[in-house]
Amino acid sequence: MNPAFPIPPAQLRLSVAPMMDWTDTHCRVFHRLLAPHARLYTEMVHANAVIHGDRGRLLAMDPVEHPVALQLGGSEPELLAQAARIGAEHGFDEINLNCGCPSDRVQAGRFGACLMREPQLVADSVAAMIAAVPASVPVTVKCRLGVDDDHDWDRFRGFIDTVAAAGCGMFVIHARNAWLQGLSPKENREIPPLRYDWAYRLKRERPDLQVVVNGGIATPEEAAQHLRHADGAMLGRAAYHDPYLLHRLDVAWFGGELRSRGELLRGLRPYVEAQLARGVYLKHIARHLLGLFAGERGGRAFRQVLSEGAHKPGADWALVERALALTGPDARADAA
Incomplete structure (x- = not known):
């Protein structure tokens, strides 16, 4: 495992989740205005799209957004490495691999949450991505606790350990399982029960890893609670539907004056x-x-x-x- 924290700890305290169809460059510029210290994430972009698609649109990023991470989807190490290199060349501060999205399209492509069942493939992908980008650009992973009715702590920790051994030092834990059958992506964000204690336990047992908690965080009090047990809190829908919450948290955690x-x-x-x-x-x-x-x-x-x-x-x-x-x-x- 990597003993050095790959991301400055202050940059992990508050972050905004990658959200499909939401966190484009216009959204991120607005969020940066509200929360000068938050870490921002792009929508998930498939590695193939980065390599072959309209990069001017897919990788659009305003300089004010920094620090901002590019989230990639995919399951082929060579393609992910190529896309990670392109992302780093475009100036992204972090490359994040999606191991949590449960949509049918993602399942058909064998990426997203499906990768929770293939820790070695994720490790190989992470290793290839790390080799393709400068050392100053960390490669990180966003994942769930498990897939379907898998509630085995040792399997979850084994996934983390395998990927960490490949060089990943930061994990965003969406603290619920992903159901690949029977639930829509929206239902997957709401129905599987939240188990923050797994993220907390991971941080206790693997203190050399950076652990950010994601999922269901809707109030300043809830966000603050996670900082007592992990390196950061990542807000998703709450930050989008009530963006002023980002400003309140940024002022409370980093100082400054609350603005109207x-x-x-x-x-x-x-x-x-x-x-x-x-x-x-x-x-x-x-x-x-x-x-x-x-x-x-x-x-x-x-x-x-x-x-x-x-x-x-x-x-x-x-x-x-x-x-x-x-x-x-x-x-x-x-x-x-």
């Missing part, structure tokens, strides 16, 4: 206008902003104005200001 939602959003204006000037439609950015006023006065109207107007031709920053005007006195931070 309106002030934060207006900080995104230069980016939005630069993207519009490049021909990007407002709808591609605005969809990530809809939850900013979740649960707040005017939040529903804010969401409605952006949802209904951002797709229209010529939609620009003025639409965002109209939506903001419906939220009252600029959503004061001390009312959060």
